[in-house]
Amino acid sequence: MxxxxxxxxxxxxxxxxxxxxxxxxxxxxxxxxxxxxxxxxxxxxxxxxxxxxxxxxxxxxxxxxxxxxxxxxxxxxxxxxxxxxxxxxxxxxxxxxxxxxxxxxxxxxxQRAQLLEKLAIFDAGYDDRVIEIMKVMIQSFLAAQASPIHASLIEFTHSESGDAFHFADQSQQKSGMLPFNDSMHQTYQALERDLGEALPPDDMLEITPQWAVSFVKDHQDLFA
Ligand SMILES: [Zn+2]
Structure with a gap:
């Protein structure tokens, strides 16, 4: 070559x-x-x-x-x-x-999808550590609905029409989106403030959905 x-x-x-x-x-x-x-x-x-x-x-x-x-x-x-x-x-x-x-x-x-999502998070001015944790919370929220949604995929998107979380439940072939509205923004700010010191340093290479799941598990006291 x-x-x-x-x-x-x-x-x-x-x-x-x-x-x-x-x-x-x-x-x-x-x-x-x-x-x-x-x-x-x-x-x-x-x-x-x-x-x-x-x-x-x-x-x-x-x-x-x-x-x-x-x-x-x-x-x-x-x-x-x-x-x-x-x-x-x-x-x-x-x-x-x-x-x-x-x-x-x-x-x-x-993965390419994760690359695009990370760029969307940073372009929107957010911290991906907090957004990944929010995704874990949204997953629990969806699973706790009267007709539970087991989202196997939750993705942050950023566009001129606004920011949002898109989710998909592949087993039920359901999908939907939650706009990143004011109350979502307040949750974000509260998490950023409360998690502060507990978050890993910003040079931690792998801030993935798997990382967020174990972070939430290890810091149950912060999510009570
Ligand atoms: Zn050709």
């Missing part, structure tokens, strides 16, 4: 899965929004990862490892969907020039 290495991206020859024609595609292994602001939206609408064959028009989305840095969100994401090791990404940031990123939040993300 022919690759030309640049600082942030390189070109790879990709074979179209439909017609076999080879063409060049730009792979970004380092997405720095401060340096390339145009990438901000292209990551969020996934167009940066869309490969379209120039011969037959076949479209496919690539999912590969990259480092994502956005200073105004104080955010570093190690994105490794294949489950790979991110030590190299981490080490590449251990230079004096990155000293200003000491107080950033560092996250390890393994």
């Amino acid at each position: 022919e690759t030309v290495k640049h600082a942030d991206h390189y070109n790879r020859n990709l074979e179209c899965p439909a017609c076999g024609k080879k063409s060049r595609f730009k792979i970004w292994d380092r997405i720095q929004i401060d340096k390339n602001p145009e990438l901000r939206d292209k990551v969020r609408d996934l167009s940066l990862f869309r490969f379209q064959c120039p011969k037959c028009g076949h479209e496919t989305y690539l999912d590969y490892d990259f480092l994502y840095i956005q200073s105004n969100l104080r955010l570093v994401i190690y994105y490794a969907p294949g489950g790979g090791d991110v030590t190299n990404m981490h080490q590449s940031l251990q230079k004096p020039e990155y000293e200003f990123m000491k107080a950033f939040r560092y996250r390890l993300i393994r």
